[in-house]
Amino acid sequence: MAYSDKVLDHYNNPRNVGSLDKSQPNVGTGIVGAPECGDVMKLQVQVNEQTGIIEEAKFKTFGCGSAIASSSLATEWLKGKTVDEALAIKNTEIVNELSLPPVKIHCSVLAEDAIKAAINDYKQKAGTKAPETTAQKA
Amino acid sequence: MKLPIYMDNHATTPLDPRVLDAMMPYLTNQFGNAASRNHSFGWEAEEAVENARKQIAKLVGATAREVIFTSGATESNNLALKGVAEMYAERGNHIITAATEHKATLDTTKRLEKHGCRITYLPVQQDGLVDLDMLRESITGKTVLVSIMYANNEIGVLQPIREIGKICRERGVLLHTDATQAVGKVPVNVNDDNIDIMSMSAHKMYGPKGVGALYVRRKNPRVQLTSQMDGGGHERGMRSGTLNVPGIVGLGKACELCGAEMAEESKRLRALRDKLRAKLEAELDELYINGTMEHRLPNNLNISFAYVEGESLLMGINDVAVSSGSACTSATLEPSYVLKALGAGDDIAHSSIRFGIGRFNTEEEVDYVAQKVTQVVKKLRELSPLYEMVKEGIDLSKVQWTTH
Numbered sequence: 076m077a078y079s080d081k082v083l084d085h086y087n088n089p090r091n092v093g094s095l096d097k098s099q100p101n102v103g104t105g106i107v108g109a110p111e112c113g114d115v116m117k118l119q120v121q122v123n124e125q126t127g128i129i130e131e132a133k134f135k136t137f138g139c140g141s142a143i144a145s146s147s148l149a150t151e152w153l154k155g156k157t158v159d160e161a162l163a164i165k166n167t168e169i170v171n172e173l174s175l176p177p178v179k180i181h182c183s184v185l186a187e188d189a190i191k192a193a194i195n196d197y198k199q200k201a202g203t204k205a206p207e208t209t210a211q212k213a
Numbered sequence: 214m215k216l217p218i219y220m221d222n223h224a225t226t227p228l229d230p231r232v233l234d235a236m237m238p239y240l241t242n243q244f245g246n247a248a249s250r251n252h253s254f255g256w257e258a259e260e261a262v263e264n265a266r267k268q269i270a271k272l273v274g275a276t277a278r279e280v281i282f283t284s285g286a287t288e289s290n291n292l293a294l295k296g297v298a299e300m301y302a303e304r305g306n307h308i309i310t311a312a313t314e315h316k317a318t319l320d321t322t323k324r325l326e327k328h329g330c331r332i333t334y335l336p337v338q339q340d341g342l343v344d345l346d347m348l349r350e351s352i353t354g355k356t357v358l359v360s361i362m363y364a365n366n367e368i369g370v371l372q373p374i375r376e377i378g379k380i381c382r383e384r385g386v387l388l389h390t391d392a393t394q395a396v397g398k399v400p401v402n403v404n405d406d407n408i409d410i411m412s413m414s415a416h417k418m419y420g421p422k423g424v425g426a427l428y429v430r431r432k433n434p435r436v437q438l439t440s441q442m443d444g445g446g447h448e449r450g451m452r453s454g455t456l457n458v459p460g461i462v463g464l465g466k467a468c469e470l471c472g473a474e475m476a477e478e479s480k481r482l483r484a485l486r487d488k489l490r491a492k493l494e495a496e497l498d499e500l501y502i503n504g505t506m507e508h509r510l511p512n513n514l515n516i517s518f519a520y521v522e523g524e525s526l527l528m529g530i531n532d533v534a535v536s537s538g539s540a541c542t543s544a545t546l547e548p549s550y551v552l553k554a555l556g557a558g559d560d561i562a563h564s565s566i567r568f569g570i571g572r573f574n575t576e577e578e579v580d581y582v583a584q585k586v587t588q589v590v591k592k593l594r595e596l597s598p599l600y601e602m603v604k605e606g607i608d609l610s611k612v613q614w615t616t617h
Binding site for chain 1: 520521522524525529540541548559563597598599601609614615
């Protein structure tokens with residue numbers, strides 16, 4: 076299978092790889108997927124509690140190149156967004172940006188799920204609950 | 214050293230230039246139909262075919278008349294299974310095979326099930342081998358055929374065919390073996406190994422694609438097959454169709470070369486394979502070898518790099534051609550059923566890489582591949598949340614995953 080240039084770029088130079096201290100009150104952590112399914116994404120956001128803006132985002136992903144690229148892209152998009160703006164990110168935008176083929180759409184769904192899981196975790200810590208995952212399943 | 218490096222020799226092998234040389238006259242001036250009985254073009258072609266038949270027979274300890282030409286191992290497996298099921302239908306309808314067989318066998322037995330056959334799929338043990346006691350217990354008065362592959366195409370394990378054959382003889386059941394990966398790589402002898410029917414393919418042993426053979430025993434016992442294709446009654450009535458003369462000449466030459474060079478070549482390939490394994494194990498932790506190393510093709514290495522997904526690893530080593538049991542690399546999006554049958558868990562299948570070292574690989578290439586794989590696995594483990602969790606002392610089997 077041929078990969079798009081953008082997938083290759085994120086795979087070769089993944090952005091924001093790493094981990095944030097999940098015990099911090101302003102850090103939200105989302106872990107989605109399962110090893111037996113072949114992909115697990117961990118996505119973390121660090122939120123400025125005054126402004127509600129995501130200051131830092133980190134990821135680690137076990138999965139194919141498209142899964143790595145989807146989560147890498149997600150961290151790029153998250154930085155500088157408010158928590159509510161982050162929740163509005165749709166998997167279809169990831170599909171379009173990375174030109175993912177149909178068999179890789181589930182990678183983008185997983186990335187959207189990871190964003191929602193991380194934000195939910197943060198909101199839970201902050202005392203407010205975000206809406207449930209609404210990712211469009213391919 | 215030239216890039217990319219081809220190290221996927223279980224998928225197919227490059228054509229040996231000596232094989233091409235042997236084929237060339239039959240692709241050009243000597244184009245006759247081997248079935249033409251009344252002119253020199255036909256005689257030449259027939260002579261070439263009969264010579265190839267002898268070369269193949271010699272490699273596997275058969276007689277030339279027991280070799281039937283086909284289009285490849287898939288057709289050979291189809292003909293063996295369907296041909297026996299149909300010919301021996303009055304005697305019984307039960308066939309025994311194994312869970313790790315090639316799809317050319319499993320899809321064929323699935324079809325036979327629809328036509329009233331009963332199929333037993335033997336599980337394999339953790340080392341990839343079938344349990345002989347289980348085989349013995351599975352044979353019934355209705356069993357007409359046991360079909361077990363000689364060497365597995367993914368993990369390279371060698372089934373105890375000789376012992377399986379002995380059991381089949383004792384019970385009066387025919388033994389078919391898909392020896393596509395074994396013939397030309399390890400010594401195979403249809404008499405010593407008690408084999409009645411055997412599938413072979415040219416392109417796995419440095420011959421051309423599109424040609425294979427089926428060994429069909431003529432004596433003790435005499436095996437009969439119902440043909441699956443109607444036509445001119447070629448190949449003792451078992452396989453109609455004009456013979457692929459250049460392909461057959463190539464298969465014959467490939468067999469001759471394998472026979473002459475096997476001892477030396479297998480020693481060389483084993484050394485390269487063991488070096489590759491040693492280099493990877495020296496640099497990386499948490500590697501799992503899939504299938505027994507003790508009974509295995511000398512050129513096969515199937516390793517799972519835990520916490521790294523196979524397709525992403527292939528992406529990183531894009532100047533090296535190998536394959537993975539990962540779901541993402543399969544057409545079905547399912548991880549390898551062969552690795553799953555070993556009982557190691559889907560995550561091990563997702564992380565697996567199959568290396569198939571071949572005649573034209575060099576030590577320099579093996580060094581390069583080892584270094585490249587090491588580098589990419591290290592990079593991907595830096596990226597892997599699973600590797601991080603394990604290093605933190607978390608037991609992954611106890612984590613509540615959100616399966617999707």
